[in-house]
Amino acid sequence: MPDLAVLMRTLADPTRRALYERVVDAGEAAVMELTTGSGVSQPAVSQHLKALRTAGLVAERREGRTTRYRATPQGLAPLVDWIGVYGVFWADRFANLKSVLKEIDPK
């Protein structure tokens, strides 16, 4: 598992981070699909994918002559420590808080 510093350095590049988010949203995608509408050249996208792969954030799969990329959930594990746990926790609790507010102060 890559350490947190590598992970954060990799994701610190906004272009690369945007690309990573595209991979997450796509589920699985080829370089072509990831390049379209990204405003980044195909060679650059390939370079960023390579960096993401090295950091353990994406995995590749050959399908005929194309390589398809997908996000690897375990790659984010170093971020999913307390801070990750509480990120999800507070999102959840905020929703509860709003329901309680609505109940005691209906409009």
Next chain:
Amino acid sequence: MTLAIDPAVRAITVEEVVPHAPEIVWKVLTTSELMQRWLMPNSFAPGLGARFTIADRPIGKWDGTVNCEITAWDPPHELAYTWVGGSPENVGEGAPLDTLVTWTLTPVSGGTRLRMVHNGFRSPMNDKRREAMTRGWTIIVPRIGKIAEQA
């Protein structure tokens, strides 16, 4: 709702405008029975310096007790309490936790801007490395959550 984790400063921020007066929001944030409904079972006691506990689920060697002490009490504007728990025998989730939760309530037209910052998470990196990192990026939690669920 805006929810962001900033790994550079190790803080979680949640912010949202709710259609309720600050006094109502304050009440929900500072009444034990109401807190139990949206947060967790607790022994909340009001006022600066008051101590209380929150009962979270146990993880590994930690029994789940969060120890809190109110460090800011300015109704209905600001509330802060320490959020301390975890066990040195745990790593990652369940590890020692010495953090601070701060709630800020700002009246806005039609309601309250409610902001919560949970900070003080220990960084696995030393400060030098943290400084060397590019600052100011955030990861939006629902996206992380989406991936974390599968991890």
